[in-house]
Amino acid sequence: MQTGTALIYDEEMTKYKLLWVDPACKIEVPERLTVSHEALVKNGLVDRCVSVPVREATDADILLVHSEEYLEAVKKTPFMTLEDLMEFTQQYGDVYFHPNIYHCAKLAAGAALQLVDNVMTGKVRNGMALVRPPGHHSMRSAANGFCVFNNVSIAAQYAKQKHGVERVLIVDWDVHHGQGVQYCFEDDPSVLYFSWHRYEHQKFWPQLRESDYDCVGKAKGAGFNINVPWNKVGMQNTDYLSVFFHVLLPVAYEFCPDLVLVCAGFDAAIGDPEGEMCATPDIFAHLTHLLMNLADGKVCAVLEGGYNLTSLAQSVCQTFQTLLGDPTPLPVNLDGPCQSALESVHCVRSAQKPYWSCLKHAADLPTFELSTKRIKVVEEEERTEKVEEEKNTEEIVWPDPPKRVSPCVRTAVVLPDGVDCPDGCKRFTDLHPDPLLGKKLENILKDSNDSDALSTLSSLTALIEKMETNKICNGLVLVRDVSMAMMCVVQHAASLNKRALIVCVANEAIPIDLTDDGKTIMVHFSSKESEEQKGKYYIPVCLKKGCSDTSGIMQAVLGLVLPLGYQYNPDLVLLVRMPDCRISESVWQQLIGILQGLAQEHTLVLMQENEKASVTPSASTLLGNPAPRLGPLQGPQSDDVEALERLRQKLQSDWTLLQTTAPDSR
Ligand SMILES: NCCCNCCCCCS
Numbered sequence: 001m002q003t004g005t006a007l008i009y010d011e012e013m014t015k016y017k018l019l020w021v022d023p024a025c026k027i028e029v030p031e032r033l034t035v036s037h038e039a040l041v042k043n044g045l046v047d048r049c050v051s052v053p054v055r056e057a058t059d060a061d062i063l064l065v066h067s068e069e070y071l072e073a074v075k076k077t078p079f080m081t082l083e084d085l086m087e088f089t090q091q092y093g094d095v096y097f098h099p100n101i102y103h104c105a106k107l108a109a110g111a112a113l114q115l116v117d118n119v120m121t122g123k124v125r126n127g128m129a130l131v132r133p134p135g136h137h138s139m140r141s142a143a144n145g146f147c148v149f150n151n152v153s154i155a156a157q158y159a160k161q162k163h164g165v166e167r168v169l170i171v172d173w174d175v176h177h178g179q180g181v182q183y184c185f186e187d188d189p190s191v192l193y194f195s196w197h198r199y200e201h202q203k204f205w206p207q208l209r210e211s212d213y214d215c216v217g218k219a220k221g222a223g224f225n226i227n228v229p230w231n232k233v234g235m236q237n238t239d240y241l242s243v244f245f246h247v248l249l250p251v252a253y254e255f256c257p258d259l260v261l262v263c264a265g266f267d268a269a270i271g272d273p274e275g276e277m278c279a280t281p282d283i284f285a286h287l288t289h290l291l292m293n294l295a296d297g298k299v300c301a302v303l304e305g306g307y308n309l310t311s312l313a314q315s316v317c318q319t320f321q322t323l324l325g326d327p328t329p330l331p332v333n334l335d336g337p338c339q340s341a342l343e344s345v346h347c348v349r350s351a352q353k354p355y356w357s358c359l360k361h362a363a364d365l366p367t368f369e370l371s372t373k374r375i376k377v378v379e380e381e382e383r384t385e386k387v388e389e390e391k392n393t394e395e396i397v398w399p400d401p402p403k404r405v406s407p408c409v410r411t412a413v414v415l416p417d418g419v420d421c422p423d424g425c426k427r428f429t430d431l432h433p434d435p436l437l438g439k440k441l442e443n444i445l446k447d448s449n450d451s452d453a454l455s456t457l458s459s460l461t462a463l464i465e466k467m468e469t470n471k472i473c474n475g476l477v478l479v480r481d482v483s484m485a486m487m488c489v490v491q492h493a494a495s496l497n498k499r500a501l502i503v504c505v506a507n508e509a510i511p512i513d514l515t516d517d518g519k520t521i522m523v524h525f526s527s528k529e530s531e532e533q534k535g536k537y538y539i540p541v542c543l544k545k546g547c548s549d550t551s552g553i554m555q556a557v558l559g560l561v562l563p564l565g566y567q568y569n570p571d572l573v574l575l576v577r578m579p580d581c582r583i584s585e586s587v588w589q590q591l592i593g594i595l596q597g598l599a600q601e602h603t604l605v606l607m608q609e610n611e612k613a614s615v616t617p618s619a620s621t622l623l624g625n626p627a628p629r630l631g632p633l634q635g636p637q638s639d640d641v642e643a644l645e646r647l648r649q650k651l652q653s654d655w656t657l658l659q660t661t662a663p664d665s666r
């Protein structure tokens with residue numbers, strides 16, 4: 001299994017800067033790269049990465065996206081006088097040239113290509129290139145927004161041409177709309193471009209009508225361009241996650257890319273003068289994690305924006321730590337998305353509805369949107385270029401991101417004799433069994449002197465304690481009686497006063513009574529509608545075709561289990577596979593991989609001892625290897641979707657991150 005995270009950085013790219021006064025460009029400084037790299041060094045992350053050298057993009061590489069006349073024009077800039085450079089710069093917007101910027105722009109694009117080469121040839125699993133000038137605003141024949149060559153667009157074309165990649169997903173989490181990328185691929189169904197961006201109803205730079213949610217791509221590319229406008233500033237972690245759960249991830253899994261490229265701009269983080277958002281740097285640990293089970297883990301991030309040197313450095317470190325496989329930090333105190341974010345999610349989902357089967361049941365455009373569409377056209381004439389006022393975002397403070405320590409044992413296993421311990425795992429037995437355990441579990445144990453049941457259960461409870469004290473990251477346990485073991489875990493977690501999220505895949509009802517204290521939440525996948533109500537912390541997800549229904553499970557995992565799980569914020573995730581369920585191995589692995597974003601990756605997988613064939617694949621994902629791709633997903637069954645929507649309607653007043661539509665409050 002491929003491992004290794006590439007870091008691509010060269011200090012040569014710090015050797016250009018603004019040589020004259022221009023308030024619009026003064027934030028794009030060389031220190032952006034130096035503080036990022038220094039933070040990686042300070043946190044010991046450089047040594048953990050595979051350092052890959054930059055290279056200059058060739059003319060042929062650059063001409064994959066840009067015109068010859070543009071390239072020829074830029075080629076002249078190294079020999080220009082200061083006056084010539086200023087005059088040359090005038091023809092473009094919000095960008096500056098410098099005698100060395102052409103060289104650096106070739107290195108920035110070449111760095112992205114080096115990253116693609118190393119990931120596609122399997123030298124590394126994933127990686128990030130720290131580059132400047134950024135790229136996502138530059139267009140075929142124009143520099144723009146600090147960008148000279150469109151690094152990520154060139155990388156996407158290069159991946160298709162040189163490595164035969166058929167489907168590329170570009171995730172642009174930068175706070176600006178990468179219009180250059182949109183223009184490059186808007187009629188290309190092999191490249192799915194997703195961007196969120198500060199928009200404020202077209203009042204924010206670059207003030208383009210085509211950045212709005214209804215610009216979905218053209219001709220064959222219709223549906224392969226996704227714009228999520230932020231119409232207010234101050235968006236928080238929960239708003240970003242809401243868009244991943246309810247827009248990006250369902251579509252990304254349906255698209256099933258061979259490669260994921262990230263326009264990794266960190267001006268979407270708190271403190272940035274451009275974005276003026278409130279999402280904290282640790283959010284990028286989660287955004288990165290949520291992409292890492294796509295494309296067999298082939299994720300290439302390329303730096304775009306990020307202008308607050310403190311949040312930029314922290315965000316870069318958070319991203320690298322996740323690429324390296326470190327446990328994600330706890331997603332604390334997530335309330336629901338704000339009204340404006342909810343409206344954007346609602347509008348995007350309805351605009352994309354005709355193109356994606358995972359959205360075919362999405363709500364139609366809210367009525368207020370239909371009426372205001374005309375009003376906005378009227379405002380167009382009134383729109384005036386807002387005067388550049390100094391943003392005093394330098395004073396904004398936020399807590400340091402939490403330490404993310406990898407436990408010395410990543411995956412512990414409790415297996416019956418005769419079942420080999422998978423490579424990389426550590427067999428676990430309880431060295432100090434609790435003599436009173438039989439007593440404590442008598443309500444669960446049918447036969448309290450069943451010694452090997454007792455020894456398995458004592459290993460199980462001891463394993464949970466090792467996870468809670470962060471000595472072990474996650475675990476895999478095979479037992480004879482899965483239901484009994486599950487109840488033992490529930491009882492033990494509650495006795496430790498730990499919150500447990502249980503995701504149980506089965507094919508019929510399971511004998512469990514959840515306490516109503518909210519200590520435990522259970523999501524139960526099955527093929528039968530469970531008649532009796534088992535309290536608000538028991539959530540039955542009914543799939544007509546049962547757990548063999550890949551798209552049904554994925555629809556529920558992405559749109560219900562993830563938002564619920566992130567908002568519940570458990571200390572432990574218990575993944576239970578009942579003997580008779582017919583879940584496919586790769587879906588099971590996706591479930592394990594995706595849910596590791598919760599509880600600092602303290603995931604406990606519980607299966608029946610005859611599931612020997614599933615030990616290695618389950619352990620592989622617990623060890624941090626990407627779950628296998630599921631292939632392009634078909635649409636889920638309509639009645640399953642309707643059942644899921646009824647469930648969402650019922651739960652979303654308690655779990656507001658489940659919302660996907662804005663109440664028609666206008
Ligand atoms: N307040 C300065 C206006 C800057 N406008 C261009 C921003 C380009 C960002 C590239 S990520």
Ligand SMILES: [Zn+2]
Pocket residue numbers: 174175176265267274304305306
């Ligand atoms: Zn930006």
